[in-house]
Amino acid sequence: MNHTPLAYSEIRRELLAGKYTCVEVVQGHLAQISLCNDQLNAFLTVYAEEALLRAAEIDVKIKEGNAGPLAGLVVGIKDLLCYADHPSQAGSQILNGFKSTFSATAVQRLLDADAIIIGRQNCDEFGMGSTNENSSFGPVLNYANPSHVAGGSSGGSAVAVQAGMCQVSLGTDTGGSIRMPAAFCGIMGLKPTYGRVSRWGLIAYASSFDTIGPMGHHVDDLALVLQTIEGKDGYDSTLMEDVASTYVSNKRVAYIKEIVEHPSLQVEIRDAFFEQVTQMKNAGYEVISVDFPFIDQLLPTYYVLTTAEASSNLARFDGVKFGYRTNDASDLMDMYKKTRDEAFGEEVKRRIMLGTFVLSADYYDAYYTKAQQVRRLIQERTLDVLSTCDFIVSPTTSSTAYKLGEKTLDPLQMYLGDLFTVQANITGLPALSIPMGVDSSGLPMGFQITGRAFDEQGLFEFAKSIER
Ligand code: GLN
Numbered sequence: 409m410n411h412t413p414l415a416y417s418e419i420r421r422e423l424l425a426g427k428y429t430c431v432e433v434v435q436g437h438l439a440q441i442s443l444c445n446d447q448l449n450a451f452l453t454v455y456a457e458e459a460l461l462r463a464a465e466i467d468v469k470i471k472e473g474n475a476g477p478l479a480g481l482v483v484g485i486k487d488l489l490c491y492a493d494h495p496s497q498a499g500s501q502i503l504n505g506f507k508s509t510f511s512a513t514a515v516q517r518l519l520d521a522d523a524i525i526i527g528r529q530n531c532d533e534f535g536m537g538s539t540n541e542n543s544s545f546g547p548v549l550n551y552a553n554p555s556h557v558a559g560g561s562s563g564g565s566a567v568a569v570q571a572g573m574c575q576v577s578l579g580t581d582t583g584g585s586i587r588m589p590a591a592f593c594g595i596m597g598l599k600p601t602y603g604r605v606s607r608w609g610l611i612a613y614a615s616s617f618d619t620i621g622p623m624g625h626h627v628d629d630l631a632l633v634l635q636t637i638e639g640k641d642g643y644d645s646t647l648m649e650d651v652a653s654t655y656v657s658n659k660r661v662a663y664i665k666e667i668v669e670h671p672s673l674q675v676e677i678r679d680a681f682f683e684q685v686t687q688m689k690n691a692g693y694e695v696i697s698v699d700f701p702f703i704d705q706l707l708p709t710y711y712v713l714t715t716a717e718a719s720s721n722l723a724r725f726d727g728v729k730f731g732y733r734t735n736d737a738s739d740l741m742d743m744y745k746k747t748r749d750e751a752f753g754e755e756v757k758r759r760i761m762l763g764t765f766v767l768s769a770d771y772y773d774a775y776y777t778k779a780q781q782v783r784r785l786i787q788e789r790t791l792d793v794l795s796t797c798d799f800i801v802s803p804t805t806s807s808t809a810y811k812l813g814e815k816t817l818d819p820l821q822m823y824l825g826d827l828f829t830v831q832a833n834i835t836g837l838p839a840l841s842i843p844m845g846v847d848s849s850g851l852p853m854g855f856q857i858t859g860r861a862f863d864e865q866g867l868f869e870f871a872k873s874i875e876r
Pocket residue numbers: 534535536537538560561580581582583584585586613714826
């Protein structure tokens with residue numbers, strides 16, 4: 409907590425110099441896991457023995473001089489990602505007992521680069537939530553103050569990094585699930601451009617929004633992981649060509665007036681944000697305020713479209729092919745109903761019903777079609793801003809981490825917390841959250857940078873130029 413752990417490049421230097429071994433690195437993280445995971449609940453399963461065995465194998469490779477580019481990088485993966493022959497449950501009871509027969513492309517590419525996977529991490533059920541309190545395995549607690557939430561839905565992934573239980577995590581972001589917990593936990597998290605990282609092996613929530621991205625303490629670590637997991641994959645036809653190389657930097661940055669003036673924004677966060685703006689100006693950037701007339705449409709658009717996609721994606725969990733099946737069914741229909749009723753949590757059921765409603769014949773045009781049209785308007789206006797500015801900056805969240813239970817009774821209050829993060833998913837653009845200090849009660853705050861499509865490199869360089 410008090411000092412930032414070493415970046416991977418520094419660890420790698422020591423490993424290659426024989427100062428210590430991968431086995432020792434893994435042992436260090438396992439010790440930290442034994443110390444705090446029971447309380448924090450970040451890891452659902454720890455692959456201790458396996459990680460040590462792999463570390464020993466990689467130590468041999470290091471000695472032989474043929475270790476991969478991520479040798480000894482200790483990674484945790486969110487429970488929404490498949491890892492061959494290991495459990496993946498999406499934080500849900502409906503996938504109880506499920507083990508994937510293949511690995512997600514992102515996971516496989518990390519393994520191929522000699523990273524070490526140390527465990528699977530707690531998250532909101534199917535990624536639906538902003539605090540990790542919707543996990544069927546119980547909430548994840550914030551290491552900065554355990555009476556507060558970790559943020560969600562990649563809460564386990566954030567806290568595992570925050571508490572030093574692994575070096576980096578692989579999270580997923582559909583509406584803010586990497587950036588929000590990163591902000592709540594004082595670490596960094598990147599939501600890549602939609603179409604940059606294969607979604608193969610990511611248990612789908614809302615397929616036109618879902619992304620996989622890295623969380624860690626250092627920009628360079630995020631860049632390294634992204635470089636490893638990105639790029640063409642025959643299993644995901646939505647992957648696109650990199651277009652960023654044609655961009656010209658304007659050294660101009662925008663913030664959205666309606667966001668920094670939003671009544672929900674905590675005063676200390678606004679102050680910290682404007683300090684950051686001063687820092688940007690000192691670093692030679694022109695910072696301008698722009699209008700964004702669709703601020704009130706962001707959340708409705710996001711929640712109509714994602715629940716519609718979720719209602720379709722989650723139809724496959726029927727007790728026949730995967731995971732849980734009820735014990736007490738009189739016929740097939742009854743089996744489907746009881747299985748889903750018994751094993752899905754409340755929030756997931758709420759979203760399936762909402763999604764089914766907005767897709768129903770009588771309401772399709774009024775909700776689903778309308779939301780698609782508004783999605784386009786939001787995209788156009790956002791791209792318009794980015795045609796003259798390199799980045800759009802904002803606080804990542806309007807407040808610091810909530811107290812446990814503070815938002816669970818009112819789903820709408822919970823959804824409001826996603827206001828600053830969903831724009832990047834609606835538009836498909838890349839967005840990075842970096843730490844922005846702590847508030848007066850010691851809780852971390854986050855600074856969000858959204859960039860042009862495929863300009864992750866620009867985000868990383870910008871983040872470094874304004875780092876505190
Ligand atoms: N909090 C948002 C939601 O509940 C975002 C979730 C996510 O990015 N997976 O949908």
